[in-house]
Amino acid sequence: MAQSIPKTQKAAVFTKSGGPVSIETVPVVQQKDLKRGEVLVKVIYSGVCHTDLHAMLGDWPVDNKLPLIGGHEGAGYIVAIADNTDTHLKIGDAVGIKWLADSCLKCNFCIKGQESVCKSAENSGFSVDGSFQQYAVSFARHVTPIPDGLPLDQAAPILCAGVTVYKALKQADLTPGDTVVIPGAGGGLGHLAVQYANAMGYRVIAIDTGNEKEQLCKSLGAESFIDFKKTKDIVKDVQALTGGLGPHAAVVAASGAAAYELALEYVRSYGALVAVGLPPDAKISADVFFTVFQNKRIVGSYVGNRTDAIEALDFAARGKVKTFYRIEPLDALPDIYHRMHTGQVTGRIVLDLGNQ
Amino acid sequence: MAQSIPKTQKAAVFTKNGGPVTIETVPVVQQKDLKRGELLVKVIYSGVCHTDLHAMLGDWPLDNKLPLIGGHEGAGYVWLADSCLKCNFCIKGQESVCKSAENSGFQYASFARHVTPIPDGLPPDQAAPILCAGVTVYKALKQAALTPGDTVAIPGAGGGLGHLAVQYANAMGYKVIAIDTSDEKEQLCKSLGADSFIDFKKTKDIVKDVQALTKSLGPQAAVVAASGGAADELGLEYVRSYGALVAVGLPPNAKISADVFFTVFQNKRVVGSYVGNRTDAIEALDFAARGKVKTFYKIEPLEALPDIYRRMHAGQVTGRIVLDLGNQ
Numbered sequence: 148m149a150q151s152i153p154k155t156q157k158a159a160v161f162t163k164s165g166g167p168v169s170i171e172t173v174p175v176v177q178q179k180d181l182k183r184g185e186v187l188v189k190v191i192y193s194g195v196c197h198t199d200l201h202a203m204l205g206d207w208p209v210d211n212k213l214p215l216i217g218g219h220e221g222a223g224y225i226v227a228i229a230d231n232t233d234t235h236l237k238i239g240d241a242v243g244i245k246w247l248a249d250s251c252l253k254c255n256f257c258i259k260g261q262e263s264v265c266k267s268a269e270n271s272g273f274s275v276d277g278s279f280q281q282y283a284v285s286f287a288r289h290v291t292p293i294p295d296g297l298p299l300d301q302a303a304p305i306l307c308a309g310v311t312v313y314k315a316l317k318q319a320d321l322t323p324g325d326t327v328v329i330p331g332a333g334g335g336l337g338h339l340a341v342q343y344a345n346a347m348g349y350r351v352i353a354i355d356t357g358n359e360k361e362q363l364c365k366s367l368g369a370e371s372f373i374d375f376k377k378t379k380d381i382v383k384d385v386q387a388l389t390g391g392l393g394p395h396a397a398v399v400a401a402s403g404a405a406a407y408e409l410a411l412e413y414v415r416s417y418g419a420l421v422a423v424g425l426p427p428d429a430k431i432s433a434d435v436f437f438t439v440f441q442n443k444r445i446v447g448s449y450v451g452n453r454t455d456a457i458e459a460l461d462f463a464a465r466g467k468v469k470t471f472y473r474i475e476p477l478d479a480l481p482d483i484y485h486r487m488h489t490g491q492v493t494g495r496i497v498l499d500l501g502n503q
Numbered sequence: 504m505a506q507s508i509p510k511t512q513k514a515a516v517f518t519k520n521g522g523p524v525t526i527e528t529v530p531v532v533q534q535k536d537l538k539r540g541e542l543l544v545k546v547i548y549s550g551v552c553h554t555d556l557h558a559m560l561g562d563w564p565l566d567n568k569l570p571l572i573g574g575h576e577g578a579g580y581v582w583l584a585d586s587c588l589k590c591n592f593c594i595k596g597q598e599s600v601c602k603s604a605e606n607s608g609f610q611y612a613s614f615a616r617h618v619t620p621i622p623d624g625l626p627p628d629q630a631a632p633i634l635c636a637g638v639t640v641y642k643a644l645k646q647a648a649l650t651p652g653d654t655v656a657i658p659g660a661g662g663g664l665g666h667l668a669v670q671y672a673n674a675m676g677y678k679v680i681a682i683d684t685s686d687e688k689e690q691l692c693k694s695l696g697a698d699s700f701i702d703f704k705k706t707k708d709i710v711k712d713v714q715a716l717t718k719s720l721g722p723q724a725a726v727v728a729a730s731g732g733a734a735d736e737l738g739l740e741y742v743r744s745y746g747a748l749v750a751v752g753l754p755p756n757a758k759i760s761a762d763v764f765f766t767v768f769q770n771k772r773v774v775g776s777y778v779g780n781r782t783d784a785i786e787a788l789d790f791a792a793r794g795k796v797k798t799f800y801k802i803e804p805l806e807a808l809p810d811i812y813r814r815m816h817a818g819q820v821t822g823r824i825v826l827d828l829g830n831q
Binding site: 207208209255256259261263264392404407416417422423424425426427428429430431432433434435436437438439440441442443444445446447448449 | 563564565591592595597599600720732735744745750751752753754755756757758759760761762763764765766767768769770771772773774775776777
């Protein structure tokens with residue numbers, strides 16, 4: 148089923164921090180030029196994640212490559228595999244490109260499954276070019292097999308947003324029947340977190356604002372919804388929904404410190420604040436006395452490993468988790484960044500790359 | 504084996520925050536006046552814990568009863584004097600955070616369902632400090648979720664909690680980096696099994712020194728019983744990715760500032776660990792009964808308590824001080 152691989156493609160590129168991002172015609176890496184271990188993926192769809200915006204702005208305390216093709220929620224097909232690559236993958240396999248493009252699989256972290264913190268990790272759309280292009284180079288050992296029957300546009304956002312919240316919920320160490328609060332439950336990560344939480348047997352208190360997001364959250368299974376713009380005291384409101392005690396955990400993807408600090412306050416004793424956001428300049432101030440006295444935890448949760456990605460996709464393949472998304476063309480990316488920056492995006496936006 | 508119970512006893516009492524603490528003759532509650540569920544314990548030895556100092560000073564964001572007889576390392580009863588054993592927390596073993604918890608030497612006296620059986624053969628003076636210091640660090644090490652062979656850093660390893668943490672960590676199969684200051688504490692820590700010792704007053708960069716001992720990655724955890732936020736923040740920095748800062752200290756006015764980005768990016772945890780439940784107490788005593796953990800302590804008379812508080816406040820105490828109450 149060998150496809151002919153074109154010599155050029157469209158890609159969203161920027162050459163300096165802050166942009167602009169422009170849609171360019173760039174070369175396609177040919178099979179003979181792939182290094183051992185690499186694969187060429189024909190990207191059909193790619194989600195857009197807030198991290199891609201950070202990469203474009205260059206506002207993180209870690210550096211990305213320049214020039215850069217962003218994107219790390221790519222879903223597509225293998226069209227080429229480098230010679231002498233040790234893999235079960237075949238041409239035509241449906242695979243996903245996630246944030247963790249590659250890790251060494253040999254170090255003390257990798258061999259325990261802590262692949263995301265490998266000192267030799269490569270990140271798609273950050274240290275290596277990513278999925279905002281039609282033919283992306285990625286790594287055989289890390290691309291994620293996409294289950295048969297799961298459409299690629301639905302799979303794409305699972306590869307970062309889905310994996311991230313799924314692993315965060317695992318790290319919350321909850322018991323079925325426990326309650327988890329999800330601030331930003333109407334957003335890209337949040338609306339998936341609501342569904343994973345339900346699928347894992349937890350009860351969900353969704354926090355966001357506006358009728359549109361309330362409808363979405365409740366339709367996805369949130370038991371209750373708090374509009375943070377209408378509430379006078381969110382800690383009190385959250386605790387009132389949990390017998391005065393607070394939820395067992397909160398999974399927070401916010402960009403400012405406030406949502407994290409509020410969550411640390413409203414979770415019950417022995418509860419966990421699971422932080423998944425990556426804001427460049429936010430610090431949580433935790434009172435030592437009460438953190439100890441109430442035996443609370445702050446858990447940083449950073450993407451997931453290969454197993455987490457496979458498991459996260461499986462929930463989607465079985466229909467337990469459905470991404471709420473809109474398809475837009477690659478050319479819309481600069482405007483999408485603008486909308487994301489001003490908080491106007493509900494659910495996920497998925498770029499159509501296959502049909503350019 | 505009924506003992507005759509005297510009508511009066513000696514006790515260390517204070518009536519207002521800041522003290523003074525005075526040794527008084529006070530009544531002994533007689534058997535007929537015990538409420539259902541209560542016990543009267545003849546205390547032979549009691550450890551002195553930093554929390555007792557906080558209670559005396561009244562500098563915590565929680566209130567203790569006044570007047571108060573302090574102390575919660577009495578051979579026989581623990582800090583967690585009682586909890587309801589019925590609520591959602593208690594039934595999961597999270598007894599320490601029960602909304603109806605009573606705390607010894609803070610609010611109340613002793614209860615049958617919570618006093619900890621001391622194993623035969625473990626002398627009460629050695630058992631006493633296990634009841635708070637020992638349980639606390641033992642449970643903290645459990646909450647670090649380590650694997651045998653992992654490394655844990657223990658700031659304050661020469662102190663009351665620290666020297667026990669070094670031993671529990673060893674007994675649980677972990678490697679120990681002890682952090683403290685002075686030759687005396689270094690000798691103690693190494694004799695108790697610490698793999699290495701860093702003198703925090705001599706080091707220029709403790710994060711670098713700790714990481715250098717762990718192939719630049721950092722230990723998998725730090726158990727911090729210190730009184731300011733600084734040791735916690737340093738711990739959060741030097742632990743490796745996926746590592747844990749386990750905080751056990753209860754300083755009244757300290758904050759840890761955690762950078763969200765790096766806490767997430769490095770997948771680190773901050774874990775507050777507060778004493779232990781009845782199971783933790785029994786397990787902690789068992790290590791001591793089997794000789795895996797030995798309290799390093801000095802016996803002093805009850806009358807020395809005000810001076811002990813002064814020394815504690817000035818950081819001059821190595822190991823534990825145990826008050827002799829049985830031989831007054």
